[in-house]
Amino acid sequence: MKNELKIFSPATVANVSCGFDVLGFCLDTIGDEMIIRKTTEKGIHITKIVGYDLPFEADKNVAGVSALALYNDAKPNCGFEIEIYKKIKPGSGIGSSSASAAGSVFAINELLGRPYNKTQLINFAMKGEALASGSEHADNIAPAIFGGFTLVRGVSPLEVLQLPTPDDLYVTIIHPQIEVKTSEARAILPKEVELKKAITQWANVGSLVHALHTNDYDLISRSLKDVIVEPYRSKLIPFFNDVKLATNTHALGTGISGSGPSIFALSEGIGKAKKVEQAIRNVYSKTDIAFETYVSKINVQGMKILS
Amino acid sequence: MKNELKIFSPATVANVSCGFDVLGFCLDTIGDEMIIRKTTEKGIHITKIVGYDLPFEADKNVAGVSALALYNDAKPNCGFEIEIYKKIKPGSGIGSSSASAAGSVFAINELLGRPYNKTQLINFAMKGEALASGSEHADNIAPAIFGGFTLVRGVSPLEVLQLPTPDDLYVTIIHPQIEVKTSEARAILPKEVELKKAITQWANVGSLVHALHTNDYDLISRSLKDVIVEPYRSKLIPFFNDVKLATNTHALGTGISGSGPSIFALSEGIGKAKKVEQAIRNVYSKTDIAFETYVSKINVQGMKILS
Numbered sequence: 001m002k003n004e005l006k007i008f009s010p011a012t013v014a015n016v017s018c019g020f021d022v023l024g025f026c027l028d029t030i031g032d033e034m035i036i037r038k039t040t041e042k043g044i045h046i047t048k049i050v051g052y053d054l055p056f057e058a059d060k061n062v063a064g065v066s067a068l069a070l071y072n073d074a075k076p077n078c079g080f081e082i083e084i085y086k087k088i089k090p091g092s093g094i095g096s097s098s099a100s101a102a103g104s105v106f107a108i109n110e111l112l113g114r115p116y117n118k119t120q121l122i123n124f125a126m127k128g129e130a131l132a133s134g135s136e137h138a139d140n141i142a143p144a145i146f147g148g149f150t151l152v153r154g155v156s157p158l159e160v161l162q163l164p165t166p167d168d169l170y171v172t173i174i175h176p177q178i179e180v181k182t183s184e185a186r187a188i189l190p191k192e193v194e195l196k197k198a199i200t201q202w203a204n205v206g207s208l209v210h211a212l213h214t215n216d217y218d219l220i221s222r223s224l225k226d227v228i229v230e231p232y233r234s235k236l237i238p239f240f241n242d243v244k245l246a247t248n249t250h251a252l253g254t255g256i257s258g259s260g261p262s263i264f265a266l267s268e269g270i271g272k273a274k275k276v277e278q279a280i281r282n283v284y285s286k287t288d289i290a291f292e293t294y295v296s297k298i299n300v301q302g303m304k305i306l307s
Numbered sequence: 308m309k310n311e312l313k314i315f316s317p318a319t320v321a322n323v324s325c326g327f328d329v330l331g332f333c334l335d336t337i338g339d340e341m342i343i344r345k346t347t348e349k350g351i352h353i354t355k356i357v358g359y360d361l362p363f364e365a366d367k368n369v370a371g372v373s374a375l376a377l378y379n380d381a382k383p384n385c386g387f388e389i390e391i392y393k394k395i396k397p398g399s400g401i402g403s404s405s406a407s408a409a410g411s412v413f414a415i416n417e418l419l420g421r422p423y424n425k426t427q428l429i430n431f432a433m434k435g436e437a438l439a440s441g442s443e444h445a446d447n448i449a450p451a452i453f454g455g456f457t458l459v460r461g462v463s464p465l466e467v468l469q470l471p472t473p474d475d476l477y478v479t480i481i482h483p484q485i486e487v488k489t490s491e492a493r494a495i496l497p498k499e500v501e502l503k504k505a506i507t508q509w510a511n512v513g514s515l516v517h518a519l520h521t522n523d524y525d526l527i528s529r530s531l532k533d534v535i536v537e538p539y540r541s542k543l544i545p546f547f548n549d550v551k552l553a554t555n556t557h558a559l560g561t562g563i564s565g566s567g568p569s570i571f572a573l574s575e576g577i578g579k580a581k582k583v584e585q586a587i588r589n590v591y592s593k594t595d596i597a598f599e600t601y602v603s604k605i606n607v608q609g610m611k612i613l614s
Contacts, residue, residue: 019509021510022510022513153511153514154507154510161514189502191501191503192501192502193505194498194500195497198505198508198535199327199328200461202325202508202509202512202513203458206509206513207460207468213516213517222466223460
């Protein structure tokens with residue numbers, strides 16, 4: 001059995017327009033790298049953090065907290081060192097904390113000979129996620145661990161469904177370099193919603209799941225609507241409506257990634273995804289906001305062992 | 308081409324617990340029969356109604372109104388006589404008006420050589436349904452026309468998705484002989500619902516659609532929850548909670564059929580469906596309410612031509 005693993009822990013998009021709090025999917029071209037090493041010294045120790053300024057104390061670090069949750073359950077006869085090469089900017093809305101939380105437990109589970117299944121790993125990772133966001137949720141962690149599209153039917157008890165992913169589905173992401181606090185994005189939402197709108201939303205969730213099962217890109221497009229959350233949260237993202245308008249021609253649908261500020265657009269084929277990227281760049285280039293864009297195939301594998 | 312058709316127009320269950328206003332499925336052992344006959348005399352004429360006291364004037368009869376909607380669009384060189392053998396009691400909550408509305412347009416379309424597709428037929432049938440319920444909705448008509456499980460993604464424009472139906476899925480129905488007015492069942496619902504509950508509901512809609520695609524009976528069972536509508540409407544149905552409790556052992560899930568008063572329970576296999584029927588009969592036999600029960604395989608064909 002190996003004593004050290006280098007892994008790729010992917011960025012993810014949660015909510016996916018109609019599926020607020022339950023749907024998510026996994027990216028391929030952006031994610032963190034982590035090295036996890038077995039040690040004779042017991043405990044979880046974070047020994048290196050590259051990229052962003054994050055706490056080294058395991059119980060104050062997202063990757064450390066999730067690792068500790070697994071570690072205290074497994075009670076192995078060894079310890080683990082964690083090196084974090086953080087590529088996903090914290091607060092970007094593409095699952096930065098989830099990548100950290102999920103990566104450490106995935107790798108430790110591998111090094112221990114896989115005592116836990118994927119759903120159990122998500123349960124541990126949710127402890128780390130809770131440190132970052134204040135509440136245990138799995139809509140980013142689930143696609144990071146399972147890959148592809150996931151539906152979190154419930155968190156208590158945790159139940160994650162792995163949905164099929166059409167072969168030629170790509171996502172374009174823009175990350176405007178502004179801060180949207182998850183707490184603010186939560187606070188802006190109403191506690192109650194119109195029943196009529198809720199019905200529209202669950203019709204679209206059902207349709208999207210059906211569309212993923214039937215490889216129906218047109219239906220994916222028609223289902224990617226959010227009448228509940230987007231009207232509120234889009235106000236927190238500058239030029240959201242311009243981006244939506246500009247991506248109209250080539251994208252299947254465009255929405256807020258997680259609680260923002262990143263925006264995602266799904267497309268059929270890499271050609272259209274790149275045209276969508278250009279359309280978004282044209283919008284944001286005219287503003288004074290710094291931004292990054294990414295194009296990625298939907299990653300059906302999830303976590304990857306690099307070496 | 309035939310000049311006369313005898314058809315079976317099936318009863319249906321709308322809502323299906325989590326899928327309020329969007330999901331429905333089709334029954335096999337209960338439905339109306341209708342005879343539709345081409346006539347040289349133009350227009351739509353209802354010539355016979357057996358079973359229940361319903362208006363003979365085409366523009367005041369549900370089957371007549373939907374037939375007229377199709378007729379006025381098709382402008383054929385003939386007319387049609389309609390005989391209605393009404394088996395589904397109006398107001399039972401298993402799609403009595405939908406069976407009438409859908410049956411006439413289905414048969415006339417057949418006699419005209421199928422100028423319209425199923426979605427177009429549903430559009431015509433919705434005009435008849437509107438006469439009965441005051442608003443155009445398709446959650447009973449769609450499964451009557453398509454068969455199996457259907458999801459109405461939207462009514463304007465109308466979009467109906469045909470969902471797969473697991474092979475061994477049966478439904479048990481109890482129809483307590485009491486009146487629940489659709490208008491009252493509508494009025495009892497709140498205009499707004501908690502966002503948290505709406506999320507639970509759309510997680511279950513997504514899960515149920517996934518479960519139908521994957522033949523996962525356990526997941527069907529876990530998804531058959533209604534946290535939005537059932538808490539209100541179940542109060543209108545005597546002994547609803549007793550029925551739910553009694554069917555717990557063998558049914559995958561139990562809920563209100565449409566706006567009630569009928570209750571449906573889905574089961575894996577006819578054996579369990581019959582045990583569920585017995586359990587329900589045991590509950591209702593102790594009350595002074597008259598009732599009927601039915602057991603049916605899910606009818607994936609929908610309308611049937613009998614001769």
